[in-house]
Structure formats: C-alpha cells, structure tokens
Amino acid sequence: MPKPNPLRPQLDALRAIYAEVEQRALPRQCEMRTTCCHFRVTGKTPLVTRIEALLAAQGVRASGRKKLVAHPQDACPMLGVNGRCTIYAHRPFGCRTHFCAEAGGPYPRQHVADLIRRMEALDEAIGWHEGSRPFEAALEDALEELR
Numbered sequence: 217m218p219k220p221n222p223l224r225p226q227l228d229a230l231r232a233i234y235a236e237v238e239q240r241a242l243p244r245q246c247e248m249r250t251t252c253c254h255f256r257v258t259g260k261t262p263l264v265t266r267i268e269a270l271l272a273a274q275g276v277r278a279s280g281r282k283k284l285v286a287h288p289q290d291a292c293p294m295l296g297v298n299g300r301c302t303i304y305a306h307r308p309f310g311c312r313t314h315f316c317a318e319a320g321g322p323y324p325r326q327h328v329a330d331l332i333r334r335m336e337a338l339d340e341a342i343g344w345h346e347g348s349r350p351f352e353a354a355l356e357d358a359l360e361e362l363r
C-alpha cells in the first residue's frame with residue numbers, strides 16, 4: 217500500500233487556492249503566445265512558494281519525468297516543444313495571474329493578495345521559512361525531494 221503523503225492537506229489547500237484564482241478570473245485575452253514562459257526574454261522568472269514547487273514537481277513526475285531538461289530556447293523547462301505547458305494543471309500561481317501587456321497585463325496585487333498570504337501560510341505550516349524562490353531552482357529542489 218502506498219505511504220500517505222504527509223503534505224496532502226497543504227497540497228489540497230493549494231489546489232483550492234488555484235481553483236479560487238479561476239473563479240475570480242479577470243477579463244484577459246491570452247493567445248497562448250507563451251512569451252511569459254521565455255524568462256530570459258522577459259527578464260522575469262516566476263517566484264514560487266515551497267508548496268507550489270512541490271505540487272509542480274508532482275506534475276513533472278506525473279508526466280513521467282524525474283528531472284528538468286533545459287528548453288532548447290532557454291525558456292521555462294516546462295514549456296513543451298509544441299509550445300504548450302507540460303504541467304498546465306500543476307502550474308504555479310504566477311503563471312495563472314501574470315499576463316503579458318498584449319493579453320491585458322498581470323492581475324493587480326490587491327486582487328489576489330489574500331490568496332498569496334494563504335500560500336505563504338501553507339509554507340509556514342510545512343516548516344518552510346525561506347520565502348518564495350525562482351521557479352526553476354525551487355522545482356529542481358522539489359524534484360530531488362520527491363526522489
């Protein structure tokens with residue numbers, strides 16, 4: 217029998233936060249250009265909480281991968297060669313709330329500040345006190361932990 221995941225309550229709570237983001241979606245016209253996934257082009261890498269990195273790592277593992285492989289154009293390693301996110305259901309909060317200027321721009325901080333605080337509280341609950349980190353580094357560490 218598989219061992220129960222001790223982080224299950226926090227992972228479920230994070231999924232609930234992601235669902236809430238969808239429920240309070242603002243009008244945006246994302247045309248899936250994936251510009252925002254090209255961190256080195258935009259100069260902006262999403263910051264993620266520890267619990268977000270762990271959920272994203274579960275998405276990587278669910279897709280059959282055990283480690284990150286660099287993207288050929290230096291974009292997010294989760295961006296597939298078909299131009300789609302390979303962990304879409306597990307993608308971090310920043311990917312759900314950041315939109316390029318053409319799509320209408322990022323959600324205003326005050327629109328989601330309470331959800332960010334709830335994610336930070338989840339990190340506290342699992343004993344992580346180092347704050348949010350750049351996505352790739354945090355994801356690599358989370359994958360290591362899942363090994």
Ligand code: SF4
Pocket residue numbers: 252253292293294295296300301302303304307308311
């Ligand atoms: S996780 Fe997915 S949506 Fe987010 S930057 Fe990477 S490829 Fe894009």
